[in-house]
Amino acid sequence: MNWNNFAEYYDWEFSQVCTQQQKDISMWKRFAAEFGGPILEICCGSGRITLPLADEGYEITAIDYSENLINILKSKISKSHKITPIMADMRNFEIDKKFPFAFISYASFQQLLTLHDQIECLNTINRHLENGAILAFDITPCLCEGEDSQMETLQYSLNYPPNNTVVNLFSAYKIDRLNCLKHYFDRYEEIDQSGNIKEFKHNISLREITANYMELLLEKCGFELIQMYGGFAGEKLSESSCNAIFLARKVGK
Numbered sequence: 001m002n003w004n005n006f007a008e009y010y011d012w013e014f015s016q017v018c019t020q021q022q023k024d025i026s027m028w029k030r031f032a033a034e035f036g037g038p039i040l041e042i043c044c045g046s047g048r049i050t051l052p053l054a055d056e057g058y059e060i061t062a063i064d065y066s067e068n069l070i071n072i073l074k075s076k077i078s079k080s081h082k083i084t085p086i087m088a089d090m091r092n093f094e095i096d097k098k099f100p101f102a103f104i105s106y107a108s109f110q111q112l113l114t115l116h117d118q119i120e121c122l123n124t125i126n127r128h129l130e131n132g133a134i135l136a137f138d139i140t141p142c143l144c145e146g147e148d149s150q151m152e153t154l155q156y157s158l159n160y161p162p163n164n165t166v167v168n169l170f171s172a173y174k175i176d177r178l179n180c181l182k183h184y185f186d187r188y189e190e191i192d193q194s195g196n197i198k199e200f201k202h203n204i205s206l207r208e209i210t211a212n213y214m215e216l217l218l219e220k221c222g223f224e225l226i227q228m229y230g231g232f233a234g235e236k237l238s239e240s241s242c243n244a245i246f247l248a249r250k251v252g253k
Ligand SMILES: C[S@@+](CC[C@H](N)C(=O)[O-])C[C@H]1O[C@@H](n2cnc3c(N)ncnc32)[C@H](O)[C@@H]1O
Pocket: 003, 042, 043, 044, 045, 046, 047, 048, 049, 063, 064, 065, 066, 069, 088, 089, 090, 091, 104, 105, 106, 108, 111
């Protein structure tokens, strides 16, 4: 998966179409107030959550492996912010610091497609946490339900003001039930005023995770699951929840 080509469009697209996910910011603010800083943020992207937390005075170390997204985050940091952006892979980073609170937002943990990668990531995070520290993350449950959608369908056609263009997004997806993976194939067409078309692809794959799988995985990596929610406002987790939020505490040394 390569987020670099898409980085320029990330904030714009998010503000236009990701209305459900936009509600997560107040949750991360609540968790930050409860668990305190300095905060370790994994998969920070362009700083959608990082900046609002830094605006509230939290010191944040923000990790992402996309150079372009990290550069966008850097361009938004002001003198009053205490943000340390680091370009690194969530599976194997090394920072000389321990944190009382870490989080991974917007289902980013599900981009780890194998059990091995999930364990590497959780062990790496665990090494960077203080005793009793909290790790929080949200996932999108039940990804692998339904049929494949191998025919591209138009998701949106929107003006992209920075380039004075129109961007069309066509999507398809394929479900690999054996490995609990959903592969998304997104093709973007950016059309300028003269009708010239620039095309680019942004394909991502996500791994489905169930609550009891996650509980065992956390336990294996030195965490205990302490809370699960079914929404950003603390709703109860149910079969029909569109989001699942996990809170885990580091146990042992
Ligand atoms: C859906 S975006 C979320 C960005 C941000 N957390 C937000 O909520 O807007 C997923 C992010 O995960 C990052 N990412 C994916 N795999 C990664 C990995 N192995 N290590 C570090 N970052 C990764 C991508 O570069 C991208 O910024």
